[in-house]
Amino acid sequence: MPTQPPGPPTVVWLHPEAPPKPAEGAPCNGCGLCCLVEPCPLGVLVSRRRRGACAALRWSNADQRYWCGMVADPAAVTGMTHPWAVRAMSALARRWIASGIGCDARLDAQVLPPGQ
Numbered sequence: 001m002p003t004q005p006p007g008p009p010t011v012v013w014l015h016p017e018a019p020p021k022p023a024e025g026a027p028c029n030g031c032g033l034c035c036l037v038e039p040c041p042l043g044v045l046v047s048r049r050r051r052g053a054c055a056a057l058r059w060s061n062a063d064q065r066y067w068c069g070m071v072a073d074p075a076a077v078t079g080m081t082h083p084w085a086v087r088a089m090s091a092l093a094r095r096w097i098a099s100g101i102g103c104d105a106r107l108d109a110q111v112l113p114p115g116q
Helices: 033-037 041-047 074-078 083-096
Strands: 057-060 065-068
Touching: 041 083, 074 083
Parallel strands: none
Antiparallel strands: 057 065
């Protein structure tokens, strides 16, 4: 569960068409904020890092939202293409990230004024 670190604010750049962050506990809408701040435990394994944006995060122009690549297209993230492995990884990813449970990101998003 991402939380704001003490000290200076963390700045991440969202896609301009990304939906606004939902309220904590509300269904995920694909705003991407949590995954851009830090990877979840699954993202740590995939990204091989504990800070910064998750390498599995994917923007969808068609859906106008971010998706977890391990849910939407694990083959593109991992390189594994066996159909049974792709289905298993996607199902496991949905479980690990608690897909559909609700937003658990205790983060505040602020829009910068134009020109900054």
